[in-house]
Amino acid sequence: MSETMLExxxxxxxxxxxxxxxxxxxxHVDLAISRGETLGLVxxxxxxxxxxxxxxxxxxxxxxxxxLYRGQDIARMNASDRKRYQKEAQMIFQDxxxxxxxxxxxxxxxxxxxxxxxxxxAAELNARVxxxxxxxxxxxxxxxxxxxxxxxxxxxxxxIARALALDPAxxxxxxxxxxxxxxxxxxxxxxxxxxxKRMGLTLLFISHDLAMVKYVSDRIAxxxxxxxxxxxxxxxxxxxxxxxxxRALLSSIQLADPDAEARRQRIRLEGDxxxxxxLPEGCRFQSRCPHASKACRSKKHALAAVSPTHxxxxxxGAEPI
Amino acid sequence: xxxLLDVRDMRVSFRSGKTSVEAIRGASFHVNEKEIMAIVGESxxxxxxLTQSCLRLIASPPGQIDGGEVWFCGRDLMSxxxxxxxxxxxxxxxxxxxxxxxxxxxxxKIGDQITEMLLQHLRMTRAxxxxxxxxxxxxxxxxxxxAQWLQRNLRSSGERLxxxxxxxxxxxxxxxxxxxxxxxxxxxxxxxxxxxxxEAVRLLASVKIPDPQKRIDQYIFQCSGGMRQRVMIAMALSxxxxxxxxxxxxxxxxxxxxxxxxxxxxxxxRSLGTSIILITHDLGTVASCADRIGVMYxxxxxxxxxxxxxxxxxxxxxxxxxxxAMPRLDLPRGGALSTIPGNPPNLNRMPSGCPFSTxxxxxxxxxxxxxxxxxEWNGHTVRCWLYDPRAAQQKELFDAEKERLHVRxxx
Numbered sequence: 103m104s105e106t107m108l109e110x111x112x113x114x115x116x117x118x119x120x121x122x123x124x125x126x127x128x129x130h131v132d133l134a135i136s137r138g139e140t141l142g143l144v145x146x147x148x149x150x151x152x153x154x155x156x157x158x159x160x161x162x163x164x165x166x167x168x169x170l171y172r173g174q175d176i177a178r179m180n181a182s183d184r185k186r187y188q189k190e191a192q193m194i195f196q197d198x199x200x201x202x203x204x205x206x207x208x209x210x211x212x213x214x215x216x217x218x219x220x221x222x223x224a225a226e227l228n229a230r231v232x233x234x235x236x237x238x239x240x241x242x243x244x245x246x247x248x249x250x251x252x253x254x255x256x257x258x259x260x261x262i263a264r265a266l267a268l269d270p271a272x273x274x275x276x277x278x279x280x281x282x283x284x285x286x287x288x289x290x291x292x293x294x295x296x297x298x299k300r301m302g303l304t305l306l307f308i309s310h311d312l313a314m315v316k317y318v319s320d321r322i323a324x325x326x327x328x329x330x331x332x333x334x335x336x337x338x339x340x341x342x343x344x345x346x347x348x349r350a351l352l353s354s355i356q357l358a359d360p361d362a363e364a365r366r367q368r369i370r371l372e373g374d375x376x377x378x379x380x381l382p383e384g385c386r387f388q389s390r391c392p393h394a395s396k397a398c399r400s401k402k403h404a405l406a407a408v409s410p411t412h413x414x415x416x417x418x419g420a421e422p423i
Numbered sequence: 424x425x426x427l428l429d430v431r432d433m434r435v436s437f438r439s440g441k442t443s444v445e446a447i448r449g450a451s452f453h454v455n456e457k458e459i460m461a462i463v464g465e466s467x468x469x470x471x472x473l474t475q476s477c478l479r480l481i482a483s484p485p486g487q488i489d490g491g492e493v494w495f496c497g498r499d500l501m502s503x504x505x506x507x508x509x510x511x512x513x514x515x516x517x518x519x520x521x522x523x524x525x526x527x528x529x530x531x532k533i534g535d536q537i538t539e540m541l542l543q544h545l546r547m548t549r550a551x552x553x554x555x556x557x558x559x560x561x562x563x564x565x566x567x568x569x570a571q572w573l574q575r576n577l578r579s580s581g582e583r584l585x586x587x588x589x590x591x592x593x594x595x596x597x598x599x600x601x602x603x604x605x606x607x608x609x610x611x612x613x614x615x616x617x618x619x620x621x622e623a624v625r626l627l628a629s630v631k632i633p634d635p636q637k638r639i640d641q642y643i644f645q646c647s648g649g650m651r652q653r654v655m656i657a658m659a660l661s662x663x664x665x666x667x668x669x670x671x672x673x674x675x676x677x678x679x680x681x682x683x684x685x686x687x688x689x690x691x692x693r694s695l696g697t698s699i700i701l702i703t704h705d706l707g708t709v710a711s712c713a714d715r716i717g718v719m720y721x722x723x724x725x726x727x728x729x730x731x732x733x734x735x736x737x738x739x740x741x742x743x744x745x746x747x748a749m750p751r752l753d754l755p756r757g758g759a760l761s762t763i764p765g766n767p768p769n770l771n772r773m774p775s776g777c778p779f780s781t782x783x784x785x786x787x788x789x790x791x792x793x794x795x796x797x798x799e800w801n802g803h804t805v806r807c808w809l810y811d812p813r814a815a816q817q818k819e820l821f822d823a824e825k826e827r828l829h830v831r832x833x834x
Contacts, residue, residue: 146677147648253766254466283465283704285763288748292760310678313707317750317760340752354682356707358749360730363711368686371679375647 105137107172107272107304108158114166115150115157125378127153129328130167132405135272140298140305142319142336144312144351148375150328151308152196155274158306159193171272189219192265196277198257202249208235208260209245215268234263238293255286259293266297272304279314291318312355316340321411324348327378327386330405334412342423344414347387385416393418426494427698428454428477428666433491435469435476435722438484444770446472448722448778450491454666454698459689461701461709461730463745464719465767470702473719474668478512496665514544517659519688521671523651527643527658534639537626537658538619544662547612549605556604563595587611626657630687649680656688660695667692667699673708685712706745710734718742721768721778728803737825738805741779747828777808784824785809785817 115128127150135141145151156162158169160176169176171187179187195201202211212231221227232242238259249257258278265273275294279287295318298305309315315322315336322339324332324347332345343349350369357363371390382388385398395418403415409423435447447469454460464470475481477493477500493500495516500508520526528536562568566588573587594600594607614622620639627635630653643651652672659667672688673681689712692699703709709716710730717727718741726739737743747761765782774780780790790808798810809818 146679255766283767284706284745285465285748286766288750288760288762289764291750292762311750312678313750313752316752350679352752354678355752356682356705356711357752358707358710358734358746360710360734368682370683 104139105172106170107135107137107139108306109134109170109173110154110158110167111170112167113154113157113164113169115153115162116165119379123379126165126328127378128157128164131328131330133323133330133333135304135306137271137304138302139321140307140319142315142322143306143308143325144310144315144322145325146310146375148327148378149325151325152276154325155193155276155306155308159191159274160188161193185219189215189268190271191274192268192270192272193274193276194258194261194265194278197281198254198261199281201261202257204249207246207248208240208252211249211260212245212264212267215264219268221268230267231263234267237266237297238263239289253286254282255289258282258286258290262290262293262297266301270303272306274306274308276308277310278307280309280311287314294318312351324351327375327381329386329415331387331416332414333405334414338409338412342412342421344408344412344417344420344423345387346391346393346416346419348414349420350390350392387416425456426453427456427458427496428700429492429494430473430477431492431494433473433476433493434489435472435481435486435491436489437486442771443487445489445773446486446722446770447476448773450719450722450724452717452724452727454700455714456698457693457696458698458714459692459701459709459712460699461703461713461716462719463703463706463709463716465704467767467770468719469722470719471670473722474670474700474702478516478518478668479508480512480518510544513540513664514662515664516666516668517662517664519652519655519659519667519669519672521674523648523655523675524643526655527651529643532640532642533627533646533654534620534623537623537639537654537661538616540658540661541619541622542614542616545612545614547609547614549609552605552608552612555608556601559591559595559604560600566592569595622661623657626661627654629660629691630654630657632657648676649684652676652680652684653687656684656691660691660697663695664697667697668702669699670702671704672701674703674705681708706734707749718745721773722770723778723806724804725779725807726803726805732803735829736803737828738803738810739779739807740783740785740809740821743821743825743828744782744784777806785821787814787817 110131110133113128113131114126116124116126119125131154143151143154153162157164171191174183176187209231212234213227216227216230231245235242235244240256240259252260279290282290291314297303307315307318319336322334322336323330324345326347332348340352343352350371353369376382376389384400384402388394388398405413405415407413408417430453431451433447433450436443436445450473462470472481476488491501500511559572562572569591570584570588573584590607594603597603624635624639627638632638632650632653646654669688673684676684701709701713713730715729716733717724718739720741725741726733733742737746744763748763750760763782768778774791776791776793777795780786783790787808795806795808797804797806808814809821
């Protein structure tokens with residue numbers, strides 16, 4: 103087994119709401135990502151996938167559980183280890199329009215992190231900015247321009263260059279392509295995969311685009327209302343989905359193929375996601391689940407192994423593997 | 424097939440200071456009766472500007488319609504007066520916007536917004552009554568036809584339909600039916616607030632909003648994203664328009680909700696016999712429901728054809744590029760995703776030839792200099808130099824690439 107890059111144990115993140123109530127955005131999540139692996143994290147908006155990503159990067163403080171980076175608890179690291187973790191773990195944000203400071207030039211944006219981590223002399227940093235821009239398919243001439251002069255795809259490249267400049271080992275990609283046009287999405291994904299291969303990066307790839315997630319990930323975790331409900335190897339998850347929610351999610355993918363679409367049977371989910379402040383007892387998916395029984399209203403299922411690499415919290419109505 | 428909407432050679436530009444950019448550069452398309460026509464294109468391709476221009480909804484200035492005709496039910500919308508056009512908008516052609524949160528009024532209750540629409544558009548004026556009476560007169564005593572007419576024009580149903588049919592048949596037996604019919608229509612067509620409210624509840628129920636009686640008194644911020652889009656659909660369909668323009672109706676929604684909303688829309692459209700223009704940037708969205716598809720790029724249609732033609736008999740390199748750039752579920756992971764290099768064109772710096780020439784893998788010398796003519800095979804149109812007889816060699820390369828995509832499709 104290869105080295106575990108990141109491990110999350112029993113992680114909870116909650117936010118106070120109007121003083122009294124708390125919203126549990128991430129609820130008792132266990133995950134491990136090996137070195138060089140890409141873990142896909144999918145779920146609908148509001149399921150807590152971005153919060154989980156931000157907690158792992160250390161941007162939000164967990165309310166419970168531990169996050170281990172290379173075996174060390176990030177909450178108990180000493181100053182120098184913490185600094186190393188902050189440098190090695192980077193993030194690429196969803197919205198390339200709001201994640202770049204409009205008053206900074208591209209050079210300043212890409213250089214800022216390197217300066218904070220004292221990665222070299224001014225001349226060295228400038229040279230590194232140029233080589234990073236080239237790496238992501240921009241040219242060094244772009245360095246003195248401002249973000250508004252670039253298209254969405256180019257801005258996302260700048261965001262990637264900023265992350266790569268710190269020589270990271272682990273990157274949280276939070277829906278890096280969802281704000282982009284189809285033809286540009288493919289460019290950015292190809293770039294990310296290429297760079298991952300070259301630099302041996304470990305990725306946590308957060309997305310709601312199931313086809314894209316399958317394309318980039320080694321393993322995939324499916325989240326629903328703060329919980330991981332299924333976790334498996336990418337091909338395995340798409341070939342033998344177990345959880346009723348995963349099955350519905352997969353069947354809702356729209357294929358660019360009219361004949362295949364006509365042949366497909368869709369699983370319809372009734373209703374909307376319940377209010378996360380007012381979660382039902384028992385299984386959180388019960389209100390939309392076509393297989394919900396009485397037991398689901400009282401008892402909650404934990405993730406259980408259906409094969410050595412496939413875990414699910416429910417497999418009612420699924421074809422056996 | 425009957426054409427409901429026929430847009431010919433639209434040209435739209437935007438002015439800023441002394442410069443002007445052409446956003447729509449001679450776009451023609453049509454929508455048949457009872458058809459789902461999809462317009463697919465990347466951001467900046469002009470798909471929204473084109474459809475908004477058809478209803479003269481673009482802000483002017485800076486926008487300016489430089490030319491073109493928009494034929495709808497025998498009239499050129501471009502030559503109508505503003506007040507005439509206002510009676511088409513919302514009533515005969517309605518629009519569903521992408522973001523319901525900004526398209527709907529946050530300070531008005533949902534029910535009030537729908538009833539406002541009904542009262543505004545469906546109120547019967549004397550002129551309306553006169554025109555409608557003209558339509559009824561030739562029906563004479565054919566209760567079947569009268570009932571059909573009532574369902575279509577006055578939305579009569581159930582007991583009401585039987586009553587209305589009897590009433591109208593009675594008038595038609597009279598010697599001078601015109602006057603009494605007009606009178607009756609004016610009364611029958613006067614929509615009271617209570618009736619409009621009742622209708623609003625029915626509409627909300629028809630888009631499968633649970634508990635519509637309660638929802639009608641809520642505000643839009645109290646609804647989830649999927650629910651908001653349902654309210655938008657209910658409003659757009661409230662006046663039983665002939666044509667609905669849906670501008671990225673599902674883009675802001677989650678995958679599970681997306682498919683549901685699209686199916687609901689398609690089903691309602693089909694049951695009402697309405698046509699729809701579905702604008703999207705994602706070919707996957709339209710594969711299951713579109714009858715015909717137009718692919719836009721740089722303010723022009725690159726290719727138009729039936730859904731099957733676009734997906735299986737692709738003619739334009741841009742369409743092929745879009746299809747190849749989509750990650751697929753049916754293939755093993757790890758293969759390279761094919762990409763279209765470069766960025767969508769900047770309207771300020773349009774190439775003088777084909778707008779796609781700067782990104783096209785099959786680009787030839789002529790592509791950079793001259794705009795390609797449109798070629799057509801049985802309604803399947805394409806704008807590309809590959810279909811010039813002199814480009815046979817280059818076309819072979821394209822065909823081979825297309826073959827590869829479709830072999831994968833069949834596997």
